[in-house]
Every structure is written in C-alpha cells, then in structure tokens.
Amino acid sequence: MTQAPQYLLALYIAQHRDEPPISSGTVAEMLGRSGATTSETFQRLAGHGLVTYEPYEGATLTEDGWERAAELHETYVTLSWFFRDALDLEEHELKAMRLANDVSTVVSEQLAATLLQDELDDRAGE
Template identity: 60%
Template sequence: MSGTAQYLLAVYILAQRGEPPVAPGAIGDLLGKSPATVTEMLQRLESEGSVTYEPYHGATLTESGRERAATLHETYVTVSWFFRSVLELDEHEAEAMEMAGLVSPSVARRLAATLPYDDPVADRS
C-alpha cells in the first residue's frame, strides 16, 4: 500500500475505536512505524488536506480524508476476509493493511463476489 493510503486507513480504523484525534503512538503501534516516521507522514497528509494534525495530540481526518479512508476501509475488509476465508492466512489483517491501497474498488468487488457468505436466514430453517 502506498504510504499515505496505509496511514489514512490506520487513522480511520483507530478513530472508529476511539475519539479523535488519533495519537501518533497508536498509529505507529498499528503500522509498526517509528514516531518520527509517523509525524512526517501526518505532516504530509495535513499538507495534502487529508488530516488535521496537532503535534503531540494527533490526527483527525478531514472530510475528503474520511471519504478516501472509508473507501480504503471497504477494500481492506474485503481483502482481509478473502485472505482469511479463501487463503486461510494467519496474518490476514496485516496483509490486508498492506494491500488495501493497491487493490482497485472494482477488483475488491470481484474478490467479494468469490467469498463464501453465510446466510443467517437459511441457517434458521
């Protein structure tokens, strides 16, 4: 995944788990990156208009950043599910985090079509 896409996805996921702003340390922990690397990328994302960044506090997605991150998250979920269900990878989430920004939405939709879905309605009959 491109660096910016990976960081946007990380901010999005962490923001869903708690209140923004997302601490740089939490981003670094999720991505396995150093504090300096996280700070540099958050500054880049801020200059692109994807996040607002307050040093020592964290990052909050802008509206455009949130839209892009939401699309990345949909792809991440699909790829993760594919890696877990079809390829039976143990590290499916980490692998999906790496791949989500590289997979187009049309490819993600095609992957989703191959996934084994459980039909909860059928299971009740």
C-alpha cells in the same frame, strides 16, 4: 506519499475505536512503524488536506481524508476476509491494510461477491 493510504486507513479504523485526535503511537503500532515516521506522514497528509495534525496530540481525518479512507476501508475489509478465510494467513489485517490501495474497486467488488457466494454455497451444503 506511497504509504499514505495505509496511514489514512489506520487512522480511519482508530477513529472508529477512539475519539480523535489519534496519537502517532497508536497508528504506528497498528502499522508496525515508528512513531517518528508516523508523525512525519501525518504532517505530509495535513499538507494535502487529508488530516489535521497537532504534534504531541495526534491526527484527525478531514472530510476529504474520511472519504478517501472509507473507500480504502471497503477494499481492506474484503482483502482481510479473503486473507483470513480463504488463505488462512496470519496478520491478515496488516497485510490487507498494506494492499488496500493497490486493489481496484472492481477487483475488490468481484472478490467480495465470490467470497459471499462461496459462503452461501458452504451454508447450503451443511
């Protein structure tokens, strides 16, 4: 389940936009993956109790899945902000989604504090 966190995070974001269940196609499009791969991953996540999954209908995060995805989302937001504003990267959201699980909470919090301080310093200098 090496890429499972990406799917949890994408599902979390999609559930904020639409009512669950979220189709495999929606998450596949968000991640640039195939619908078949996404369906297989949803089945594995269901086996671990992180989602409920119904073929041809979609997936919904369970309480455990929601908690895990919420943690990932905080890091995702920080990375996305950094990639967009500091590095001016294209596809910053996708890159952040793919790395969110690999960045520790401590690093994410320090990066967010640095970005916030830089933004405050920029505003003070205006």
